[in-house]
Amino acid sequence: MSEISRHDVFISYSSKNKNVADAIVSDFEQNGIRCWYAPRDIRPGEEWVTAITKALEVSKALVLIYTDESNNSRQVMNEIAVAFNAGITIVPFKLSNEQMSRELEYYLTRVHWLDAVSKPLKENIASLRDYVAVIIKAGSGELTAGLPRGGAPAKASVPGKYKAYIPSLIAIALLLIFAIALKTFEKKRLEEATAEAIAEIEAREEAESDREEEDLTAEDEGTLLYEEGLTYYSEGNYALAYDRYIKASDAGSREAMKAAGDMLYDGIGVEINESKAVEFYLKAGGFTGIEAEPFFERDEDGLADEDMFNRLGLSYFYEYEYTKAAYFFILGAEEFDSVNCMGNAGITYESAMDWENAYKWYNAAIEAGHPDSERFEKKVKQMEDEGLV
Incomplete structure (x- = not known):
């Protein structure tokens, strides 16, 4: 199984709300629900859009952390659109009463929302987890109706001249049954799932209320x-x-x-x-x-190394926080003469269309012998040819 398929839920959020996303993922994964969210699950060198698209394609549900920031986030909008078109269940976790943007409203009009504006965040996350767990079970076929007891039905005898038509007749019958029963089945499954979720929540709350308080470490x-x-x-x-x-x-x-x-x-x-x-x-x-x-790792004396600054820079680069990303790349470049940090500083400034600094750090990386010097030289020449510097 590939790494990209080892998750149940995709977490969609604005980078401004990463603290909330961290709390949700921590709670989910401690309770057996595997999550995918950026930038943690984007491997070094992996293209951002491709990684997100692949992750969405194999997700059983998408949790949207709905806030003022995510309501206006183009990246969040793109993720919701991909999930919607792929038929993935979308679960909005509402932390704001702000009116939805028209684009979001198009995708979420008929979706069930979990209101997390009131109550402590921890309680709301627990309710969200229980609800998502039911969706995952339903998607994996664990919430299915059992066959009636009493054994299999007796086989009917069919005249030989009609046997050739049996496969087609069966296919037609199955399609008709599916078309007629689909809505009824889905409604019944949703009712069962909801009842199970309520029962689980009540059982958990009852267990927590009966638990004796212990001294906190x-x-x-x-x-x-x-x-x-x-x-x-x-x-x-x-x-x-x-x-x-x-x-x-x-x-x-x-x-x-x-x-x-x-x-x-x-x-x-x-x-x-x-x-x-x-x-x-x-x-x-x-x-x-x-x-x-x-x-990141530290050296034997517990001091920070160049990889620390490079990874910190990458964590912010993947969140489109280019100013912060550049800050840490430059620290790594200046404190440790890190060629990786020099190159990444150039890439960051180019992404931010700060051509002067991009040109400066690409040249620094080239002079320091960066492994991608040939590619950087082409970028430098392109900036010169286009009159950007």
């Missing part, structure tokens, strides 16, 4: 504080979100360190402080969210 406390921060962030209460992220960071939550770094870098709810943001990124180990694995 530092890790548990960090997780709870981080989730509180996510809730405040989704509500637009950035001051309290930042406060919870800092407290969660002190308790050891790497997700919170990354989230606090993002707020400091973007100046969301706090003053922009790039150096402090980088401190949080380094402390987090470049962690991007889900599988509790470091996003």
Whole structure:
């Protein structure tokens, strides 16, 4: 089985809401629901659009994190269109009351929405998970009606001269049965799925209410504080979100360190402080969210290496955050003379149509002996020929 097929759900979201996406994927995967979302699941060197299209084609459902930002995101719109045309079940997770754009409305008019505007985010994610689990089961055939008991029906005798027509007659009969019963069956299956989801939710809530409270470890406390921060962030209460992220960071939550770094870098709810943001990124180990694995390696002394800056830059490049991406590529280039960071800085500036800086860093990569120097030389010549520099 290829790597691209090892997931159940595609997560569609705006990069501005990555904290919420991280929380959803973390919850889903801890409960056995395999997720695909960018940039985590895009392999190095893989073309962005191709990777997303392939991932959507094998998904059983698409979860849309609906916010003000995703409502106006062209990338999100493209993902919804692909899923719609492929007949994939779309599950909007509503975090905003903003009126849908006309394009989104076209695709989502008849779709069931999960309202997550109220209640704590953690509870809403749990409800979303239960609902998606039912969709996955239905798609895999686990929610199917059983055959009546009592054994197989007796075989009927058919005159020999009619036997040649049997395959065609069977095909026609099956088509008629399918056409007549499809709507009834789908309705029944949806009712069964909904009933099962409600039963599962009630059972889970009852089990949680009966569970005795235990003393929180530092890790548990960090997780709870981080989730509180996510809730405040989704509500637009950035001051309290930042406060919870800092407290969660002190308790050891790497997700919170990354989230606090993002707020400091973007100046969301706090003053922009790039150096402090980088401190949080380094402390987090470049962690991007889900599988509790470091996003880059450190040397024997625990110091950052050039690969760290390259990977941090790539993580933002894949989110179209070109300013942040270039920032980390240049750090890697200047601190470690990294030819990879030089080349990626050139690619980033070219993507942002900043021709002067693209030209500068392509030339730096060429002079440093980058493996793709020949390709970069062509780009440099093209910029010169077109009068861009």
